[in-house]
Amino acid sequence: MAQGDDTKVSCKYCKVTFxxxxxxxxxxxxxxxxxxxxxxxxxxxxxxxxxxxxxxIDPSVKIAEARIAAHIACxxxxxxxxxxxxxxxxxxxKELAIHRTKCTxxxxxxxxxxxxxDLCDDIGDNTYSLIIDESTDISTEKQLCIVVRYPSIKKKKxxxxxxxxxxxxxxxxxxxxxxxxxxxxxxxxxxxxxxGLATDGCNxxxxxxxxxxxxxxxINPNVIHIKCICHxxxxxxxxxxRALPNHLEFMVAETYRHFSHSTQRQQKYxxxxxxxxxxxxxxxxxxxxxxxxMSIAPCVTRxxxxxxxxxxHFQLVQGDDKSYTSEVLHNMYAHxxxxxxxxxxxxxxxxxNRVNKLxxxxxxxxxxxxxxxxxxxxSMLQRIMMPRTFPTWDSLMAYEVADDHNLMPLAAVDMGVQxxxxxxxxxxxxxxxxSIKSHCRDFMLTLVREIRGRIPANIQLLHSMTxxxxxxxxxxxxxxxSELSFLQMYDGDLGKLEQQWLNLGTCEWDHKSxxxxxxxxxxxxxxxxxxxxxxxxxxxxxxxxxxALPVSNAAVERAFSQMNLIKSKIRNKLQQKSxxxxxxxRAFMARHGICCNDFVPNESMLKLFCQDMYAAGNSESVxxx
Numbered sequence: 001m002a003q004g005d006d007t008k009v010s011c012k013y014c015k016v017t018f019x020x021x022x023x024x025x026x027x028x029x030x031x032x033x034x035x036x037x038x039x040x041x042x043x044x045x046x047x048x049x050x051x052x053x054x055x056x057i058d059p060s061v062k063i064a065e066a067r068i069a070a071h072i073a074c075x076x077x078x079x080x081x082x083x084x085x086x087x088x089x090x091x092x093x094k095e096l097a098i099h100r101t102k103c104t105x106x107x108x109x110x111x112x113x114x115x116x117x118d119l120c121d122d123i124g125d126n127t128y129s130l131i132i133d134e135s136t137d138i139s140t141e142k143q144l145c146i147v148v149r150y151p152s153i154k155k156k157k158x159x160x161x162x163x164x165x166x167x168x169x170x171x172x173x174x175x176x177x178x179x180x181x182x183x184x185x186x187x188x189x190x191x192x193x194x195x196g197l198a199t200d201g202c203n204x205x206x207x208x209x210x211x212x213x214x215x216x217x218x219i220n221p222n223v224i225h226i227k228c229i230c231h232x233x234x235x236x237x238x239x240x241x242r243a244l245p246n247h248l249e250f251m252v253a254e255t256y257r258h259f260s261h262s263t264q265r266q267q268k269y270x271x272x273x274x275x276x277x278x279x280x281x282x283x284x285x286x287x288x289x290x291x292x293x294m295s296i297a298p299c300v301t302r303x304x305x306x307x308x309x310x311x312x313h314f315q316l317v318q319g320d321d322k323s324y325t326s327e328v329l330h331n332m333y334a335h336x337x338x339x340x341x342x343x344x345x346x347x348x349x350x351x352x353n354r355v356n357k358l359x360x361x362x363x364x365x366x367x368x369x370x371x372x373x374x375x376x377x378x379s380m381l382q383r384i385m386m387p388r389t390f391p392t393w394d395s396l397m398a399y400e401v402a403d404d405h406n407l408m409p410l411a412a413v414d415m416g417v418q419x420x421x422x423x424x425x426x427x428x429x430x431x432x433x434x435s436i437k438s439h440c441r442d443f444m445l446t447l448v449r450e451i452r453g454r455i456p457a458n459i460q461l462l463h464s465m466t467x468x469x470x471x472x473x474x475x476x477x478x479x480x481x482s483e484l485s486f487l488q489m490y491d492g493d494l495g496k497l498e499q500q501w502l503n504l505g506t507c508e509w510d511h512k513s514x515x516x517x518x519x520x521x522x523x524x525x526x527x528x529x530x531x532x533x534x535x536x537x538x539x540x541x542x543x544x545x546x547x548a549l550p551v552s553n554a555a556v557e558r559a560f561s562q563m564n565l566i567k568s569k570i571r572n573k574l575q576q577k578s579x580x581x582x583x584x585x586r587a588f589m590a591r592h593g594i595c596c597n598d599f600v601p602n603e604s605m606l607k608l609f610c611q612d613m614y615a616a617g618n619s620e621s622v623x624x625x
Contacts, residue, residue: 023614073585112581115588129196151544228553236450243442297353336426360554
């Protein structure tokens with residue numbers, strides 16, 4: 001040990017001190033300076049002494065330390081392991097010695113790489129889809145997040161999981177594509193097996209001529225590009241909001257800001273609300289945020305639920321508050337026009353938000369997504385357009401919404417029962433009511449036209465997925481194989497595929513009534529004939545490839561949320577490798593439906609848990625992917 005400091009050791013040959021960590025000792029022993037200084041005293045034995053004595057480690061200790069590291073990766077900061085390790089050691093019979101350096105090494109070079117290998121092995125030679133997005137973390141480093149969606153034969157379901165986090169030198173399409181392809185090669189995933197690539201609608205990702213998708217198609221011409229429907233619906237609503245007066249968004253945003261940083265204002269409003277509504281407390285006003293899809297929907301709902309109380313509050317505080325914004329908000333809440341606008345807006349944006357949330361789920365029934373989206377679109381048409389019947393979704397999408405001759409007169413437009421009741425109570429003049437209705441009709445018209453223009457490609461994809469429903473493939477309405485739009489994804493024996501498609505109705509299936517149709521197609525894929533051979537393998541594999549196509553970017557947005565929770569303002573110096581491997585640990589737990597208390601390291605992980613993990617920082621990985 002170094003004199004006067006038991007946290008450091010000294011080298012008697014080099015006359016230098018460094019941390020009393022095993023990894024630091026090994027790195028110093030490998031330096032040219034140490035080798036040169038120690039050479040004259042060498043007699044074939046290792047003369048470098050650091051006070052560290054090699055001893056046999058009980059495998060149960062390794063398991064315990066690996067489980068502690070997994071717990072830290074799932075729930076806590078690495079810094080806390082200094083105390084947690086000593087606490088567990090004190091209350092147990094095991095001699096644990098895990099601190100920040102060892103915990104980081106276990107996460108980065110044992111757990112993370114092993115769990116990534118588990119994911120890559122599960123994908124194997126199957127087809128898969130990628131969901132990618134670019135963002136900037138708290139330290140202003142550009143990151144490309146990659147999420148994979150694939151049919152897992154082992155787990156018998158379609159799995160969506162975090163795959164990787166790449167540093168980008170710039171956000172250009174060329175750099176992103178190069179890094180993506182290089183990453184797939186390192187993971188030993190065939191780029192030509194990628195059947196779907198989901199991105200947002202920005203030009204660098206989805207432009208026609210110089211984008212990630214155009215460059216990726218030079219490698220894989222058959223990849224299907226999916227634009228995020230959640231992004232599209234959010235943009236549709238944003239453009240439609242421009243048809244309404246600008247002060248509505250100001251009113252919603254400033255109501256939140258009025259209370260957000262003032263405990264005194266919150267307390268005053270709470271006392272007022274409790275006085276009016278005996279025994280009840282006010283619900284918190286929500287923030288209007290650009291980074292959350294359709295955040296305006298819950299914000300407007302929350303304001304309408306306590307509109308009268310907010311109106312009275314701003315009336316009482318406008319003189320005492322000495323705030324111009326409070327006076328402006330008082331005038332807005334006092335004017336019945338604004339409540340009429342919000343009463344019209346609330347049910348519409350709530351319905352758009354409901355459909356948006358359906359597309360964000362990983363376990364939603366894909367065959368029902370199309371009907372929900374079409375119901376939203378058709379309900380908007382019926383409010384403002386001349387009455388029509390739409391026997392099929394094709395006829396619905398073919399309706400010409402850009403033709404003003406198809407618009408109903410303003411007096412016939414359906415503004416909603418909530419709006420009509422509010423207008424009848426407000427006592428507004430006819431001219432004011434007509435002005436409000438004109439803006440509201442423009443909102444619905446813009447929303448309909450934006451939806452019609454932004455999602456036709458995704459509609460085709462969703463429509464093809466509906467044809468994989470067990471009710472259709474086993475029923476009388478089963479289409480011919482040549483009518484399936486996703487047939488281009490198959491490059492095998494078409495004759496064999498067609499025969500399997502026709503034979504589907506000749507067998508009894510256990511999961512034909514399941515809400516998750518991937519369970520049905522997993523059963524089809526695994527079905528064996530009398531000789532023990534998979535007699536529906538090709539048609540099952542094609543169907544599972546289609547079902548693995550993502551319909552939104554919600555998974556990658558959730559991964560970014562995880563990244564921002566891990567690398568926060570306080571932990572802004574956390575290395576990218578540590579962030580990525582912590583996310584691998586969390587993704588592994590999610591895939592297997594367990595948490596740290598159920599996790600037990602396997603043999604391959606324990607094999608990597610050795611002194612080499614400290615020196616692994618000089619190489620890319622200790623696991624051969």
